[in-house]
Amino acid sequence: MHTSRRVLTLDEFTIQELRQFPAATGELSGLLREIGLAAKRINVEVNKAGLVDDILGDAGSVNVQGEDVKKLDLFANNQLISVLRNGIYCAGVGSEEDDDIIVFDDEVSNRSKYVVLMDPLDGSSNIDVNTTIGTIFTVYRRVSPLETPCTQKDFLQQGVKVVAAGYVIYGSSTMLVYATRRGVNGFTLDPSIGEFCLSHPKMRCPDKGKIYSVNYGNYPSYSQEVRAYLDACTYKTEENGGPYTMRYIGSMVGDIHRNLIKGGIFLYPGTASKPRGKLRLLYECNPMAFIMEVAGGMATDGTRRILEVVPEHLHQRSPLFLGSKSMMEDLLIKPGN
Numbered sequence: 001m002h003t004s005r006r007v008l009t010l011d012e013f014t015i016q017e018l019r020q021f022p023a024a025t026g027e028l029s030g031l032l033r034e035i036g037l038a039a040k041r042i043n044v045e046v047n048k049a050g051l052v053d054d055i056l057g058d059a060g061s062v063n064v065q066g067e068d069v070k071k072l073d074l075f076a077n078n079q080l081i082s083v084l085r086n087g088i089y090c091a092g093v094g095s096e097e098d099d100d101i102i103v104f105d106d107e108v109s110n111r112s113k114y115v116v117l118m119d120p121l122d123g124s125s126n127i128d129v130n131t132t133i134g135t136i137f138t139v140y141r142r143v144s145p146l147e148t149p150c151t152q153k154d155f156l157q158q159g160v161k162v163v164a165a166g167y168v169i170y171g172s173s174t175m176l177v178y179a180t181r182r183g184v185n186g187f188t189l190d191p192s193i194g195e196f197c198l199s200h201p202k203m204r205c206p207d208k209g210k211i212y213s214v215n216y217g218n219y220p221s222y223s224q225e226v227r228a229y230l231d232a233c234t235y236k237t238e239e240n241g242g243p244y245t246m247r248y249i250g251s252m253v254g255d256i257h258r259n260l261i262k263g264g265i266f267l268y269p270g271t272a273s274k275p276r277g278k279l280r281l282l283y284e285c286n287p288m289a290f291i292m293e294v295a296g297g298m299a300t301d302g303t304r305r306i307l308e309v310v311p312e313h314l315h316q317r318s319p320l321f322l323g324s325k326s327m328m329e330d331l332l333i334k335p336g337n
């Protein structure tokens, strides 16, 4: 990062944005700053994961590693909940790590107009192999009356109602990327000052891409349509926009972040035994779909726009297909349609 160039920090950026909207209350900006603070704390622990596991932990057994991985999941969850509970901008949280919603239910929280859904640590099976992981969050305006505790209904909203969504990627550097309807912006953590600095303003997903990301091991159990699309990707030639390249980390935040920047498509289809796939609608699919759409891409569950799906349960799963517009159109417009 150039030290001579003056870059905006996340706090400065959200304040600049606010200055353009004199009527804005600053509550969303405040909430994003709180999430940024939790992300920095999680980042510190994520960077120490190998150290704790190999040196300070109970020496290398598979079980201990398993518990350490679990610990980091829970650490991330607790950090986010504690920052949001002690802050003043969030009325409650829905998390992958908790069966039910967490209603803060105190005088200040009940006055807050937002609720947050989150996957505190995504791709956690990658922790013990030192590969990219992430944190995903979604912000909704509550539908329950202010001055009362938030309710389940506040969380079971369609994706079209998302106010802001983002992720933190703990990769070769740590970045926070978030979208509001106004755009997607990416901030890289500058460890020397401990601040997220605007490094990727106004992110756009290229209309055309050459990367496809899917768990090819599941190929035999995908539908005929998905298999046909994957075959078409594999056999793309220069004449029809190829050749394509296949990239799959198994960490959705990493896979989608790469495709958002370079152009590409990410698929997590249903299978014969799991028709709804693996990913969770409310805290994995919706936030990524929102970010991708704001960046100019598309996201569906194979038939419907992800953001229009009406949620029934906090932890419901959905197939997910998202990425560059023209690749998504290729997927959706099948020969003969």
Ligand code: AHG
Residues within 6 Å of the ligand: 096, 119, 121, 122, 123, 124, 125, 215, 250, 251, 252, 253, 278
């Ligand atoms: P989580 O760690 O929160 O449970 O999510 C992992 C998800 C996602 O990040 C990734 O795309 C997917 O699981 C990978 O699943 P497969 O191993 O089945 O491909």
Ligand code: MN
Residues within 6 Å of the ligand: 119, 121, 122, 123, 284
């Ligand atoms: Mn996840």
Ligand code: MN
Residues within 6 Å of the ligand: 096, 119, 120, 121, 122, 123, 124
């Ligand atoms: Mn997770």
